[in-house]
Amino acid sequence: xxxxxxxxxxxxxxxxxxxxxxxxxxxxxxxxxxxxxxxxxxxxxxxxxxxxxxxxxxxxxxxxxxxxxxxxxxxxxxxxxxxxxxxxxxxxxxxxxxxxxxxxxxxxxxxxxxxxxxxxxxxxxxxxxx
Numbered sequence: 206x207x208x209x210x211x212x213x214x215x216x217x218x219x220x221x222x223x224x225x226x227x228x229x230x231x232x233x234x235x236x237x238x239x240x241x242x243x244x245x246x247x248x249x250x251x252x253x254x255x256x257x258x259x260x261x262x263x264x265x266x267x268x269x270x271x272x273x274x275x276x277x278x279x280x281x282x283x284x285x286x287x288x289x290x291x292x293x294x295x296x297x298x299x300x301x302x303x304x305x306x307x308x309x310x311x312x313x314x315x316x317x318x319x320x321x322x323x324x325x326x327x328x329x330x331x332x333x334x335x
Contacts, residue, residue, distance in 0.1 A: 207286075207331030210324050211274050214289045217296055217320035218267040218274075224317075225267065229260030266292050266299075289328060296321035 231237045233249040241256075243249045249256075273288025300318025303310050 210328030210331050213324035214270050214293050218270040221263040221267040225260040225264035228256040232256040266296050293321040293324040
């Protein structure tokens, strides 16, 4: 089950790298504005610095998770699993904050939080079954 948790964590990390690319590298592109519901290019330009910063938060969560997976693979299971749970747990917490702060963002929160939730659950079960 731990392997399932790590695969789900890797998928969650990949999704957060994708979000990083949208927020930090492609924020003013029409396709990205549509995804995030930003109507005009002028609004996107105004928000660009905030989105750039937010994208890096997503990247750092992904990197924490990926580092943890790598450490588990090379045999440093305790610290690796700790980083996996920290990274995916924070991804899940961010999704909860999103939906609790604005119920209209439930779809986005589900997209952001489902893989981390499944990764946390599978990893925890894997640890329990040890």
